[in-house]
Amino acid sequence: MMFTIRSGSMTxxxxxxxxxxxxxxxxxxxxxxxxxxxxxxxxxxLTIFPYVARLTDGCxxxxxxxxxxxxxxxxxxxxxxxxxQTDAAITFVLESCPAFYEQYxxxxxxxxxxxxxxxxxxxxxTVENKDEKTMHFGLGGHPGINVxxxxxxxxxxxxxxxxxxxxxxxxxxxACFITGRELPFPMECNQxxxxxxxxxxxxxxxxxxxxxxxxxxxxxxxxxxxMAPDFPIFGFWHMPKTDAPYICxxxxxxxxxxxxxxxxxxxQVDLISLPAMGxxxxxxxxxxx
Numbered sequence: 001m002m003f004t005i006r007s008g009s010m011t012x013x014x015x016x017x018x019x020x021x022x023x024x025x026x027x028x029x030x031x032x033x034x035x036x037x038x039x040x041x042x043x044x045x046l047t048i049f050p051y052v053a054r055l056t057d058g059c060x061x062x063x064x065x066x067x068x069x070x071x072x073x074x075x076x077x078x079x080x081x082x083x084x085q086t087d088a089a090i091t092f093v094l095e096s097c098p099a100f101y102e103q104y105x106x107x108x109x110x111x112x113x114x115x116x117x118x119x120x121x122x123x124x125x126t127v128e129n130k131d132e133k134t135m136h137f138g139l140g141g142h143p144g145i146n147v148x149x150x151x152x153x154x155x156x157x158x159x160x161x162x163x164x165x166x167x168x169x170x171x172x173x174x175a176c177f178i179t180g181r182e183l184p185f186p187m188e189c190n191q192x193x194x195x196x197x198x199x200x201x202x203x204x205x206x207x208x209x210x211x212x213x214x215x216x217x218x219x220x221x222x223x224x225x226x227m228a229p230d231f232p233i234f235g236f237w238h239m240p241k242t243d244a245p246y247i248c249x250x251x252x253x254x255x256x257x258x259x260x261x262x263x264x265x266x267x268q269v270d271l272i273s274l275p276a277m278g279x280x281x282x283x284x285x286x287x288x289x
Contacts, residue, residue, distance in 0.1 A: 007088050007116035010288065019080040019092035019112045021045035021143060024121060024286065032224060032288050034144030034246035040239045041246070044144055047112060049075040050104055050137035053256035054176055055263065062105060062265040069103045072142070075110065089115040096130065107131040120287045127280040135274045136265045138254035140231065141284050144246045145215055147194065149222035155245060157217045160192040160236060167208040170255060176202050177259040196243050203237035213249060226251065228284035251284045
């Protein structure tokens, strides 16, 4: 079911399936969110939980048992319930159940609140551990942004701008698993010029970016800033080896599996470990201009 929230500047539409953002449109008609053409990528803004990206052989170990889980966890395809809605905000909830417990042996309550404030969409996440044991998980966002955002511009007219920093690129194998190596990733003037070929080997995943990235063009006026101060990893992606007219700006809390390694959930050091009955809160936002 689709739900709509509004501010004086923007309208957002969210699907209860996956609590997925489906539209982010300004009052003048600018559609910032990729609209899901299956030729390139059928989704729009996946909700990532409780694991980021791929698991080797689609599985992991926990306390000696083997569990299976799809890419980005089960949240992207789950039916969320609505806990609260106002004109400008809505909260979706996903709770543990027998079907999820078979994939992920923890009792939890995952809440994601979308809130519009002028031209900024805030995405506020709460994870509650309802279990008597420590819960291990990863989470993130996967919003696809239309590129170009204005008539007459090209994909190559845009850059991703970051604050002054020395980012490091996570090395991935051809199968999209990590090798464990981090490589220097110099940027000229703190900018990454866009080209379709930059994604021929899949995503660019960086550490060391302090909290935000901006998609913009010197030839236009429209752009988006992703603000995610709690997230140590930023991913940039579109469908490899295509001319896809979008880019995903992805805040990640953790990395996928190592190549050919069945990860142990208790030993993967970058996962969030939430004590019994604990509560974890984080947020990211899209500021549109």
